[in-house]
Amino acid sequence: MRVSLSGIVVRFGALTAVNDVSLAIEPGEIHAVVGENGAGKSTLMNVLFGLVKPQAGTIGIDGRPRVWNSASDAISAGLGMVHQHFMLQEQMTVLENIVLCAEPVGPLGFVDFAAARRRLAESANLHGITVALDREVGRLSVGERQVVEILKMLYREAQVLILDEPTSVLTPQEKDRLFEILRSFRAAGRAIVLITHKLDEVMEIADRVSVMRGGRLVTSAPLAETSKEEIARGIIGGELPPLRQRSARTPGEAVLAVEGLGIGRRGRSVGPLSFSVRAGEIVGIAGVSGNGQAELVQALAGLKPASAGRIVLCGRDITGLSVAERRRIGMSYIPEDRQRMGLALAATVSENANAGRDDRGGFAKGPFLRRGAMAEFARDIIRRFDIRVAGPSALASTMSGGNKQKLVVGREITRATPLIIAENPTWGVDIGAIDFIHGELMRMRDAGHAVLLVSTELDEVMALSDRILVMYEGRFAGEVPGSEATRERLGNLMTSHLGQGSAVAA
Amino acid sequence: MLDLLFDTSFAASVPRFVTPILLAALGGALCERAGVFNIALEGFLLAGAFAAVLGSYFTGSATAGALAAMVGGIAMGLVFAEFNLRRGGDSIVVSIAINLLAAGLTTYLLRAVFDVAGAFSDPAIVGFKGINIPVIGSIPWIGHVLSGQSILFYIAVAVVPLMHLFLARHRLGLRMRAAGENPQALAAGGVNPKRVQLWALVGCGALCGLGGAQLSIANVNLFVENMSAGRGWIAVVAVLLTRGRPWPLFAIALIFGVVDSLSFRVQGLGMPQQFTDVMPYLATLIVLTALSWWRKRNPA
């Protein structure tokens, strides 16, 4: 089945997300669509899959133009998509998730689960996939959930499989197994579209590469006719920024000391964890999302109670203290979820910027607000962190993702506390802002602050950290000095429990 | 005094109070599982109760009354769907509005159609009589509970396992659960969650309508202004406590039904009217508090 996209244009208000893009997808081929965050690749594929209606352009299947009114049209035409955020029902079983929306029914509308099982068994065996059909999806690991998503596509006999950033949640070993499955699909004549920003993986598995930047298609060529550097240039539109150099520093006293910390979690508890972060160093916690990092950060910030152990900050035991008290003693926190936790989107930039302040005198007189002082403070942050926004009284929701993140980072870093916790600080942010934020974190480290970086982006952790701790299944699998960190070494630590984990069999 | 309260006639009266709560709660459960935050059960019940009287009065048939009650409930469900699903109004606001709408409309129509205020009673209203089940009816004590009840009671009880089966194994039930848990994922699979939620509201309307019919043409044969008297709110609490699961819902509805009939019974014992009136609400509050406290201590 050949798929072609011609002249696709997608606009969201004033923003043109996809600008006149034409692409061909051939059967028996793995086609990588690459670009940085915000380049328009996901939007383009959402058009192909029927989730977004384009303002212009056509979709062609085997030469005939088709129009999708919804995803179900695309699905019946033989397209399947695995989204970046899985589209699964956690409280339903694997089997229920797979058949949902394509249920085999008897006369009264009752689902024939037995028939579904039989059909699945065939496809799964063909490609070497095994999975327990009656387990609740909520209890599966991330890698296993991805298998469920892939089975969904198989069940619907999709001929064109679109995967959006599939490896961002996988350990290196899980990624290898996924690629084997993809090769098996290719051999069976299916077409695969891989949306990714990871160049190494593109070089490893793709047959054809299309590069998008700023909504436009920059190049589209077979892999054999291009090179990694050329692709990278296409993505950035220039040269890569020079690799960040870490200046040698001797760290000072421990600012944060964690001893035997345990946190309760449904099913799999986290801990005991013990580590410290010293003044003038960046400690990175690496690991695939879902291994307890979120719980660790929440316990440190005071948003979740610890079930065991101690947390010591600046020499004081803060284990039982509230969020406000911890912040006052010397902690700032850049949360992963900037939309819900980092900002109040419906409030103004000034209100957001002043929200975390301890120095009441700076923005209030008695019980009353000093709006002028608040606006000045906000303007200062806007200036220092190069935030593109109309002004302090603009609503936070009007900013782009990168600028929102810069506001959160700016607000927290300005407090200049001894400890800064940064959780996936550059998720979903454009390259310019990523570079800026990394620079700020380094600046704080150089100035003698302690920075705890928790990130699922291996590259980020490796680039910034003086020491790297790898988290797996709620415990630390190992510690690696920043200078000696390689992807293989960290990847091995990420799956250090032999025999457990992913149910994907080779 | 204890045996006065627990004699057979008390036992026989319990199902009469359980039925409207159970039916309304089952309707609410459908909405809850499908992700529709519907706290307008009080209004749905009231609409059903009035429609039942209308239907029965003008046709002389209790069955027609029950069907009319379902239509009345479904009408409310469609109003909810129009303003919440289609137009995007906040479900709490829409619920409050529908409760007020039902109260106002039923009282208004009481005056407009029957030209009375307060209550309407007439021999032309045909109600449901009790159904005597031959063998079961002769079992001591429990026989009085299980036999001789209106058909609506038996329907209500039958719906419990039926709903369980529906949600677990029927295509629409599966999709409703999906709409309630992750509507975005359902949409990505090609099914419009709102369409599924519309069916949930229709089902809810029908069930609440039947619950209303029990109030007006089974328990008694008349319509009183604001007849639902808080039972819709009790049903809301039941749905909340059980997260819309049919069997636990049945258990909770039984408890509330017992308390409701107890308060009715106690009236004859010389307690002040206000105490008996408030008993169901107090009991609901106490049960809610106790269960919430327990759940906080033992997170599942």
Next chain:
Amino acid sequence: MKLGDGIFGREIVPWLAVVFWIAVVLLVLVELVGASFGDAVEGFIQGAFGGRRFAYLMATLSRATLIVGMALSVMLSFRAGLFNIGGEGQLVAGGLVAALVGIFLPGPPLLVLAVSILAAMAAGAAWAMLGGLLQLYVGVPLLVGSLLLNYPIRYFASYLVAHPFRDVPSGMVQSHLVPMETWLPFFPGTRLDIGILFILVAGISAIAYSYTTVHGYQSRLNGLSPDFAKTVGLPVDRLALQTLAMSGAIAGLVGAVAVFGIHHRYIDGSLVQPLYAWTGIIAVLLVGMIPWLVPLSGFFFAAIQTGAAGMERTAGVPKEIALVVQAAIILFVASRVSGALLASSDRKTDGGSDA
């Protein structure tokens, strides 16, 4: 240029459609009762704004006072993201306490009045905080808890004035009269009591609080995004309880104003039957919680209610038509002003933080 594009199509036409549908509903209902539409309209206008020496207009303003007061109470809670729908109970608590203190406290009238009002506000605040405590410490969602709490206090007050504190010779279910010297005076030349001034002061204070104080600012942020408030360390639990207390206090004040300005005693059902609390809620929802529009909204609904009573007197149209129209208005408006409540929609069944 198509009708659908541009400001006309986007903003004006939908509102015209709303007005159209409400008019249709009205027509159908009036027809159903066989009344003359002209009589009905005349009766409405008289009932809301007319009367000998504008007696009906005074009644509308009096009712509007209570509705606006309740709307203010609700607005404070809603803006802080708290779904406190227990206003009715807080109102009754306030009215009951005001009447009882007014009756039994000896002393100069001004002192008795002041203490009664303060006691009423304290009672309302306490009842509102009870709902908050249930959410905080037990995990009962505020929405359901505050609603259920309405009933015990209603029946308790009813019991008190039906038995121990009943004014038996009067033959009705009500308390004795509060001392005449404590009755709120009328505005000169009218029959409108000065209770409206109390509400005005409360209203201005509430608005000033919301926009100029630190507490108001933090409450508002919590209302817009509770996760954000927790993350930056705002004292969310304390804010919630304090806001509920303020909310309840205003409701209690309204109860006191009703007792000392209008009824001069606690009459069973007098604060519940007219649906002051629920009308207050929908008055706030109508204007999307924009503070300065609330008095207009409250007056609007008060006029609908008194106008409907006039319709019944003149044209025989049952006054419950007011309820139907108000519900219809809210249904239509709900779809247009949903944004204000969206932030809090995650919290409908949240039993408070159980971190």
